[in-house]
Amino acid sequence: MIETIDIKELLPQKGAFVMLDRLTEVDEHKAVSRLKVRSDNLFVENNLFEAAGLVENIAQTAAAKIGYTAKYINKSEITIGFIGEVKNLVIKHLPCVGDELKTTVAFVGEALSTLLVNAIVEIGEQTVASCKMKVFMTDIQSTN
Amino acid sequence: MKLKDDFFVIQSRSTEQNRLEYGIALNAAHSIYNLHFPNNPITPGVCLLAIVGELLSFEFGVEYTLREAAKIRYFKPVNPLENNRLKIIIDLTPTNSDCLLLVSIADEKDEVAKFTLRFGRAK
Numbered sequence: 079m080i081e082t083i084d085i086k087e088l089l090p091q092k093g094a095f096v097m098l099d100r101l102t103e104v105d106e107h108k109a110v111s112r113l114k115v116r117s118d119n120l121f122v123e124n125n126l127f128e129a130a131g132l133v134e135n136i137a138q139t140a141a142a143k144i145g146y147t148a149k150y151i152n153k154s155e156i157t158i159g160f161i162g163e164v165k166n167l168v169i170k171h172l173p174c175v176g177d178e179l180k181t182t183v184a185f186v187g188e189a190l191s192t193l194l195v196n197a198i199v200e201i202g203e204q205t206v207a208s209c210k211m212k213v214f215m216t217d218i219q220s221t222n
Numbered sequence: 223m224k225l226k227d228d229f230f231v232i233q234s235r236s237t238e239q240n241r242l243e244y245g246i247a248l249n250a251a252h253s254i255y256n257l258h259f260p261n262n263p264i265t266p267g268v269c270l271l272a273i274v275g276e277l278l279s280f281e282f283g284v285e286y287t288l289r290e291a292a293k294i295r296y297f298k299p300v301n302p303l304e305n306n307r308l309k310i311i312i313d314l315t316p317t318n319s320d321c322l323l324l325v326s327i328a329d330e331k332d333e334v335a336k337f338t339l340r341f342g343r344a345k
Contacts, residue, residue, distance in 0.1 A: 090259050092257040094257060095257035095266070121223065123223060128287075130272035131268070133268045134266065134268045160264070160296065161294075161296055163293070163294065209291070218262060221262070
């Protein structure tokens, strides 16, 4: 069921700035997303998906889980969030056009309006990037 | 996509020993601001990160790519309609083939972001 949800319904980011294709798993403490890197992706340069795209992909995987919880569980509005902090980011190599990324985000803590996640981006069995991230949530509603 | 001369332009540049100081102006009319977010233009934090990488590559005339970030912190959203000018101070420590960077980004009033980054030469 989750895979059929239009990802745009869950995210405040729109159009070409959406950096994931779909969620494949969501539970209380975890979300998994997929992204096929296409040549027209905003963050592709010289056939490579750049670091900024990887970090945005991680942030939006967390945002999609938050959006899913808001829309399908709490029946509330999608709100805007920001990256507050990234720690221990390691980028092993940049994905190429055609690669399919699997991004797993584990929710490990929550304080006030801040969510703490551990994230890992993989292509097949290979880890491409990992980090810890703090996502700061606002009560600003998403508009179209 | 390159952000330089599209999403932002360099307005000033100065160097002193291992410090680079750039003044940049964000292009508030750029399409990214219609998507992030509709009716609420906020500079994506990852674009500030990408700008630093592009400035490094511009400064040295070779392509650099981000390998590690010990810490990336954003203190304040940057709305280009309120303030599109940023000052970016980069303190560099060159190692063998990599560059360690301490970066501070400020608008006219406050520091908006601070990064500790390691870039390597792109292959």
